[in-house]
Amino acid sequence: MSQNKRAELIRKALLLFYRNGFHATGMDLVAKETGVSKTSIYKHFRTKDELILAVLRLRDESFRNWLFRRMEELADTPQGQLLAMFDALEEWFLEDGFQGCMFIKASAEFQDPNDAINAQAYAHKRMLVDHFEALATQAKADDPHALARQLLLLKEGAIVIAAMSHTKDAAREAKSVANHLLAN
Amino acid sequence: MSQNKRAELIRKALLLFYRNGFHATGMDLVAKETGVSKTSIYKHFRTKDELILAVLRLRDESFRNWLFRRMEELADTPQGQLLAMFDALEEWFLEDGFQGCMFIKASAEFQDPNDAINAQAYAHKRMLVDHFEALATQAKADDPHALARQLLLLKEGAIVIAAMSHTKDAAREAKSVANHLLAN
DNA sequence: CCAGAGGTGAACAGATCGGTAAATGTTGAG
DNA sequence: CTCAACATTTACCGATCTGTTCACCTCTGG
Incomplete structure (x- = not known):
């Protein structure tokens, strides 16, 4: 994943967490809304918490x-x-x-x-x-x-x-x- | 359920929600910690949201x-x-x-x-x-x-x-x- | 042309979510 | 004692949760 794609993923995940809350936002929704497959997300962030930290x-x-x-x-x-x-x-x-x-x-x-x-x-x-x-x-x-x-x-x-x-x-x-x- | 029991349920649910958060606290945990069965809880509160409102x-x-x-x-x-x-x-x-x-x-x-x-x-x-x-x-x-x-x-x-x-x-x-x- | 890296969707774990059904106590009034 | 009303246990529902597996696709460098 390019630096750009990674940054874009974090940026879109930020909006989702900000609007819906952290617990209330599932990783399936993150994958769907960012256009990045869940498989890929979990290749770059070991857990949801790590994605949240990046956000x-x-x-x-x-x-x-x-x-x-x-x-x-x-x-x-x-x-x-x-x-x-x-x-x-x-x-x-x-x-x-x-x-x-x-x-x-x-x-x-x-x-x-x-x-x-x-x-x-x-x-x-x-x-x-x-x-x-x-x-x-x-x-x-x-x-x-x-x-x-x-x-x-x-x-x-x-x-x-x-x-x-x-x-x-x-x-x-x-x-x-x-x-x-x-x-x- | 007596008024006392009901008040006690709300009181204990309050502690759980306060300590763990609302979304992060499941109704199974509420039932277990309050000693009131989930069936009974749902007889007095139609939804989790109603219990939260009472809390x-x-x-x-x-x-x-x-x-x-x-x-x-x-x-x-x-x-x-x-x-x-x-x-x-x-x-x-x-x-x-x-x-x-x-x-x-x-x-x-x-x-x-x-x-x-x-x-x-x-x-x-x-x-x-x-x-x-x-x-x-x-x-x-x-x-x-x-x-x-x-x-x-x-x-x-x-x-x-x-x-x-x-x-x-x-x-x-x-x-x-x-x-x-x-x-x- | 081919190897390998990195991406995909889809299905799958196993757990937990909110909420319900049905059978089994328990209890108190007549 | 009896009956009705309640509470409880237990199991279950379908959906969703985080996280994984797998077979496939696509691109790139040599």
Whole structure:
């Protein structure tokens, strides 16, 4: 299987898992929707869990790339970027097919802390907060670590409520709280 | 089946769904762990989804009762109660078997907005925010509605991060943000 | 032309899924 | 004691689950 085909397989599997959930999406459906036979899939991924891990790696990379780039496009100071994150989130909430955070859902469906999927989901959040902390440091925040963690809480809360309420309002609400935090 | 037995069935099913997830918990396991035969279960709940709805009703009632009572015990002003919510959350995060919010997980596993389970999960959040808004009004907040929504974001973010990180830190971090909001 | 690599569909394990049928307790009221 | 109403056990249904096997197809390099 070429690198392209493999990437395409992971990309399409991502959409299926994102839309239907992990347990609720069978490998027969993955094979059918990707156009790759189950035999081939299992030649490249020993188990369903390994495919899910590959999907999460793709999601981690593409989501972080998208979010960080969008933050840079929307503002040119570190402080402005942290605030602009919530504008970027609002754009995401408005997208067709927005269904919440894939990593929160992965963590919810694979709760065992020893599970590689659970660990990888939290690793994504740690990478986000690390970036926030770097920006907070550049912005000369009093306590960059604490500020980054607080912004993470706001971001996750906004995503969860946006997904559950099927509205985008949470982005603005979270942004107004972030405004308080960054004003100091 | 007596009311006691029925309540006990729902209570034990709740633990199973909470610990293992909804899709990942089969009705055979529910029957085995509750000691109630599958035949009997299906005499009282037409489908698995109906059992899940009953479980969510129990969870909604008992969680709200617990949270609101704890908030009252920890503070005697409306403003203090809203802040004390995060101390109550920290207690919850420290409990053995804490696995995040059951309603977030229900919403993640049943994403269809037309699904009764999805609707009921969000209804729980609306009831919480209504209570927050009532307290915010009593506390004479400038914009009780907005404040209640912001506190909800903080609460949900804290729960998600506490569950994913397997630590309790998020409660204090959220509380310090809430402190900013309530100081105004 | 041929060997080998890699792909395919289809059938197949063996387990489990949600849900049901029928026969066998068990129990309490008259 | 008797009978009706209930609960239970046991087996079963068809569908689906993850994962494998197998016979076949197709392409490529030598």
